[in-house]
Amino acid sequence: MLKRLGAWAVYAYFALFVAIIAALGSYWNYLYATPEQPIAFPHKTHVQVVNLKCENCHMYTDKGQQAGIPPVQKCMECHQAVKTESPEIQKLTKYWEENREIEWAQIHKVPGYVYFSHKRHVTKGIPCETCHGQIGYEMVVHKAKSLSMGFCVTCHRQNNASVDCYTCHK
Amino acid sequence: MEFVNNLLFQPTETHLAASKHLLVLTVFVHLSYIGYVLGTLLFSVFFNIVDRDTPSHDARTLSEYLAGLAASNRGLMVYLGVLPVIAGAVLYAQVLYDTRQLTTAGFAAGAAIVPLAFVLLSLYRSSFRFREVNYPLHIVLGAAALGAFFTAYFIICSGVSLSLDPEKWPFIRNPAEFAVFSWNNIARFALFIGVSLAITGTSVLFLYFSPEAEREKEESYNRLVRNFALGLSLGSCLLVPVLVYWNLITIPDVGKSIPMYQVTGLAMVALAAAGRWVYGLLVNPDARPGLRPLGAVLVSFLLLTVADSMTREYAFRDHNYMLLAKAEAARLAEESRRRAAVAEKAGQAAGEGDPAQGEKLAQLNGCVSCHSIDGSANIGPTWKGLYGHEVVVLEGGQEVTVTADDAYIVQSIRDPNSQVVKGFQAIMPAQPTMSDQDIAHIIAYIKTLK
Numbered sequence: 127m128l129k130r131l132g133a134w135a136v137y138a139y140f141a142l143f144v145a146i147i148a149a150l151g152s153y154w155n156y157l158y159a160t161p162e163q164p165i166a167f168p169h170k171t172h173v174q175v176v177n178l179k180c181e182n183c184h185m186y187t188d189k190g191q192q193a194g195i196p197p198v199q200k201c202m203e204c205h206q207a208v209k210t211e212s213p214e215i216q217k218l219t220k221y222w223e224e225n226r227e228i229e230w231a232q233i234h235k236v237p238g239y240v241y242f243s244h245k246r247h248v249t250k251g252i253p254c255e256t257c258h259g260q261i262g263y264e265m266v267v268h269k270a271k272s273l274s275m276g277f278c279v280t281c282h283r284q285n286n287a288s289v290d291c292y293t294c295h296k
Numbered sequence: 297m298e299f300v301n302n303l304l305f306q307p308t309e310t311h312l313a314a315s316k317h318l319l320v321l322t323v324f325v326h327l328s329y330i331g332y333v334l335g336t337l338l339f340s341v342f343f344n345i346v347d348r349d350t351p352s353h354d355a356r357t358l359s360e361y362l363a364g365l366a367a368s369n370r371g372l373m374v375y376l377g378v379l380p381v382i383a384g385a386v387l388y389a390q391v392l393y394d395t396r397q398l399t400t401a402g403f404a405a406g407a408a409i410v411p412l413a414f415v416l417l418s419l420y421r422s423s424f425r426f427r428e429v430n431y432p433l434h435i436v437l438g439a440a441a442l443g444a445f446f447t448a449y450f451i452i453c454s455g456v457s458l459s460l461d462p463e464k465w466p467f468i469r470n471p472a473e474f475a476v477f478s479w480n481n482i483a484r485f486a487l488f489i490g491v492s493l494a495i496t497g498t499s500v501l502f503l504y505f506s507p508e509a510e511r512e513k514e515e516s517y518n519r520l521v522r523n524f525a526l527g528l529s530l531g532s533c534l535l536v537p538v539l540v541y542w543n544l545i546t547i548p549d550v551g552k553s554i555p556m557y558q559v560t561g562l563a564m565v566a567l568a569a570a571g572r573w574v575y576g577l578l579v580n581p582d583a584r585p586g587l588r589p590l591g592a593v594l595v596s597f598l599l600l601t602v603a604d605s606m607t608r609e610y611a612f613r614d615h616n617y618m619l620l621a622k623a624e625a626a627r628l629a630e631e632s633r634r635r636a637a638v639a640e641k642a643g644q645a646a647g648e649g650d651p652a653q654g655e656k657l658a659q660l661n662g663c664v665s666c667h668s669i670d671g672s673a674n675i676g677p678t679w680k681g682l683y684g685h686e687v688v689v690l691e692g693g694q695e696v697t698v699t700a701d702d703a704y705i706v707q708s709i710r711d712p713n714s715q716v717v718k719g720f721q722a723i724m725p726a727q728p729t730m731s732d733q734d735i736a737h738i739i740a741y742i743k744t745l746k
Contacts, residue, residue: 151557
């Protein structure tokens with residue numbers, strides 16, 4: 127009887143750890159996993175095959191705080207004619223016809239108390255890849271860098287930028 | 297360390313996949329063996345000291361038996377102990393191609409220390425002969441071998457851990473700094489020790505109690521071996537999940553993925569089987585230990601190695617995209633060079649285009665998705681009747697009339713937005729991958745569209 131109980135205790139012990147790992151996994155999945163996008167937009171095709179530059183579509187990288195998600199109209203400049211047979215482009219066309227914006231899932235997020243300006247960084251010649259990773263080679267965008275405070279401060283130190291609190295926390 | 301790259305393949309998808317699988321195999325086989333050596337040596341030294349403190353024949357015999365297991369075969373030492381470290385260094389260098397090679401440096405440092413550790417281990421084993429004459433020398437040999445193994449694998453584990461965290465790379469300049477950069481290298485090393493103990497315990501169970509093995513006649517000694525091995529196996533099987541958890545919460549976020557969690561969970565299931573079997577042996581003193589507990593521990597360790605490989609794959613993803621893109625560009629350049637060479641051999645001077653080739657290229661590069669060939673309006677101006685005719689273009693805001701000759705088309709492909717045909721938007725991307733010969737083919741094709 128006692129022996130049987132001991133065996134169950136061993137199972138329970140390992141089951142507890144399997145549960146803990148499952149919990150860690152779903153917690154990570156909930157908070158950090160790459161979300162699904164409304165349209166499977168491949169950066170790789172646009173950058174590697176069509177040879178577009180980031181700023182061709184993200185028009186405000188050197189002009190404002192936000193880089194700018196391109197409006198549907200920008201996509202349609204080419205996709206009215208290009209690859210119209212693709213189901214993903216047909217989804218895009220539907221957004222265009224219904225006059226709706228696409229609700230892209232945000233991958234690179236900094237908390238609200240962080241002030242970040244694309245213009246500041248781009249005009250200083252910091253390449254997009256420093257924060258966004260090799261985004262031009264990706265079929266699906268994922269968060270390549272932690273974008274944590276340590277990440278920002280390291281780069282600021284290396285480039286002799288200010289590390290004063292007020293620089294980012296206004 | 298840049299010279300290392302010259303000794304390696306320019307990676308392609310196949311190379312990277314092969315390196316990844318070979319790494320899993322190498323690391324699994326090698327670390328299983330090293331875990332077994334490390335554990336048996338550790339407890340050999342332990343029982344050696346116990347015997348010195350409170351002399352007991354059983355402890356001394358067990359100490360010598362464990363040292364014998366650790367240094368059992370010189371061939372194993374070379375093929376499973378030393379060569380895989382060198383293989384690991386090369387494979388990591390291949391996977392980390394074109395970046396800082398500190399992980400490789402860690403393996404290289406390991407490859408220097410590990411042979412020394414095996415020599416010390418062999419000396420320790422043979423010094424049992426003069427143990428009673430010169431005990432300090434004997435025990436120092438054992439302790440030195442142990443220290444060398446611990447140092448080598450701490451450096452190697454830290455190097456592996458470092459490879460998963462590219463954001464930390466700027467801070468670490470030599471292997472001596474490995475030990476302080478994050479909790480993950482400590483957690484990873486602790487997990488390796490935990491798995492080593494599990495492998496050691498279950499190996500002793502299997503080896504000492506297998507039907508073919510020669511056993512001591514004394515019942516008290518057999519009981520000691522059995523209790524030691526069972527206690528070690530069960531204790532380490534229960535410890536490993538805690539260390540796995542510690543490792544999971546310290547690996548960098550960029551390396552995490554759902555499959556990694558799933559495989560780690562499976563490893564725990566395999567370990568549960570090992571734990572259950574060891575527990576069964578503990579409560580049934582008559583049961584004969586077989587290969588099952590060792591097998592389950594090894595399966596569990598293999599799954600942990602695979603999970604680790606997945607972590608690495610995700611952490612390196614960004615780096616791999618770049619490598620593969622470079623390799624692809626190199627392949628395309630080579631192909632275009634070959635095409636040019638073939639064309640030259642066929643006596644076709646560069647500049648003379650072939651309309652059929654041009655049509656193919658126009659399809660392949662997506663030209664025709666914007667430029668119609670039947671005169672209809674599209675995103676770009678039509679190609680029908682273009683060649684030789686006059687075109688009104690905007691150049692720097694000024695309207696200019698030019699003739700669409702070879703030079704005009706070449707410029708329109710190389711630098712499309714310098715002159716934009718009136719009524720169209722400046723959205724055409726430049727085509728740097730097209731060779732002069734490619735453009736000549738396209739011009740020849742446009743000429744045929746009258």
